[in-house]
Amino acid sequence: MSVTDLRKRFGPTHALRGVTLSAYSGRVLALIGENGAGKSTLLKTISGAHQADSGQMQIEGHLYAPSGPHAARHSGVAMIYQELNLAPDLSIEDNILLGQKGTGGGLLIRSRQRDIVRRALDQVGLRHLSPSDNTGQQSLASRQLIEVARALASDAKLILLDEPTSSLPKADVARLFEIVRRLKQQGLAIxxxxxxxxxxxxxxxxxxVLRDGESVGSGRLDKIDDSQIVSLMVGRDVDDLFPNVPHTPGSERVRLTNLSGAPYPQQVSVTLRRGEIFGVAGLVGAGRTELLRTIFGLDYLREGKVHVDGKSIPHRVRARMRAGFGLLSEDRKGEGLAQDLSITENITLGNTRRYAKAGIINLSARRTDSQRWAWKVEVKSHSVDQSVSELSGGNQQKVALARILQQDAEVLLLDEPTKGIDVGTKAEIYRMMGELAAEGKTIVFVSSYLPELLAVCDRIAVMARGSMVEVRNADDWTQEEVMAAATETQT
Structure with missing residues (x-):
């Protein structure tokens, strides 16, 4: 597969400014770049979801210009999106065969179809599943592999994978990688x-590497180091991927006493200090998200207390917000932001009374305030009137952070704040967290990415089965010790 000088505009926005790259049979090409660099637009153009304005694509030396995703599939190109594109109420067989050619001159020959499905499932290590099983009842990892099986059933020559591991636990990532290696051996380009x-x-x-819609570098991975890749991504030298802003944890601000939910968390007791970044590690399902939601008053509280400055706070969201709590949800699209609203509306959600007088909202004051917060967290946009749905993932996350800061939150509950964000924007988020801690704010930082917890946090707690099993200063942990603490009570 080759792409030459590909260009694509959406109104005034140049999404692709002349991308050139090649993907080879039996090899994996990593497409790298910041959020908004044009990676997903490029894959959608290759897969037929978008039509290029200019440029050329070729497959096996033949010109390739699909009229849509269906045409791309028949040309041997299969796209697997980060947000899975399956019909959960249909069977595995029906999902795999959606959009495929018939097996009998316009007639559906179920026996042949089932053979195709079984072969595809076998190729991705899902031999134990029955084609008649319901797709929606499968695990996230299995559904990801069902998408790959669908690509194989269409005789794909090129598979496009857009962040396939963003929601997978480590064991399932290893499983997916094994499938990818097997596909390489079969001669597929990825x-x-x-x-x-x-x-x-x-x-x-x-x-x-793409930057601002342009190709800025390519080659063999074994010929370049990580700092060079990051420099290509951001257009400058990056000395520190984990910026360390000096801050000193102070006195106790929050005390959790025997916090228990249904079923998680379980008897969590810990103190959180002013000016502290408190990390929470653990496996998927360990109760980390439930802990934050319970602290914020969203999830059911079976027993326990939350104290702020020695005062017990009622278990209601409004009461917790008045006490200075702000929650950044892991589910940015579903819970963290109103995708169809503007940046201004999202930043000021939940605090519009600040701009209201006699029942009338001062729109000018609200817009000015949102501009100030968008500037503070460095949101990249045309204006604060732009819809959040038009922003890159990293900038959406910054808007969500600006919203809780605009609410005067002093205790920031951040659930996977760097999930799905490029390394350059991650560094900006780490720097912001350090600056907020230096201002005296308390930050609870949930992450599945151990290097960032170890590099950014002052203390780290490990959770397993809803319980906080151990808390240490970050300098006293290693990655191996964190994983051991997370797994020893899970087996």
Missing amino acids: IYISHFLEEVREIADDYA
Whole structure:
């Protein structure tokens, strides 16, 4: 597969400004770049979801210009999106065969179809599943592999993977990588988007870096180091991927006493200090998200107390917000932001009374305030009137952070704030967290990415089965010790 000088505009926005790259059979090409660099637009253009304004694509030396995703599939190109594109109420067989050619001159020959489905499932390690099983009842990892099986059933020559591991636990990531290696051995070409450089190193052979819709570098991965890749991504030298802003934890601000939910958390007791970044590690399902939601008053509280400055706070969201709590949800699209509203409306959600007088909202004051917060967290946009849905993932996350800061939150509950964000924007988020801690704010930072917890936090707690099993200063942990603490009570 080759792409030459590909260009694509959406109104005044140049999404692709002349992208050139090549993907080879039996190799994985890592497509790398910041949020908004044009990676997803490029894959959607290759897969037929968008039509290029100019430029040329070729497959096996033949011109390729699909009229849509269906035409791309019949040309051997299969796209697997980060947000899975399956019909959960249909069977696995029906999902795999959606959009495929018939097996009998316009007639559906179920026996042949089932053979195709079984072969595809076998190729992705899902031999134990029955084609008649309901798709929606499968695990997230299995559904991801069902998408791959669908690509194989269409005789794909090129598979496009857009952040396939963003929601998978470590064991399922390893399983997916094993399938990708097997597909390489079968001679398929794979283009793979990931924000994790260690993932890229493990699975990819070649790289191509996009910046602001342009190709800025490509080649073999073994010929370039991580700092050079990041420099290509952001257009400048990056000395520190984990900026360390000096801050000193102070006196106790929050005390959790025997906090228990249904079923999680379980008997969590800990104190949180002013000016502290308190990390929470653990496996998927350990109760980390439930802990934050219970602290914020969203989830049911079976027993326990939350004290702020020695005062017990009622278990209601409004009471917790008045006490200075702000929650940044892991589910940015579903819970963290109103996608169809503007940046201004999202930043000021939940605090519009600040701009109201006699029942009338001062729109000018609200817009000015949102501009100030958008500037503070460095949101990149045309204006604060722009819809949040039009922003990159990293800028959406900054808007969500600005919203809780605008609410005067002093205790920030951040659930996977760097999930799905490029390394350059991650560094900005880490710097912001350090600056907020230096201002005296208390930050509770949930993450599945251990390097960032160890680099950014003052203390780290490990959770397992809803319980906080151990708390240490970050300098006293290693990655191996964190994983051991997370797993020893899970087995």
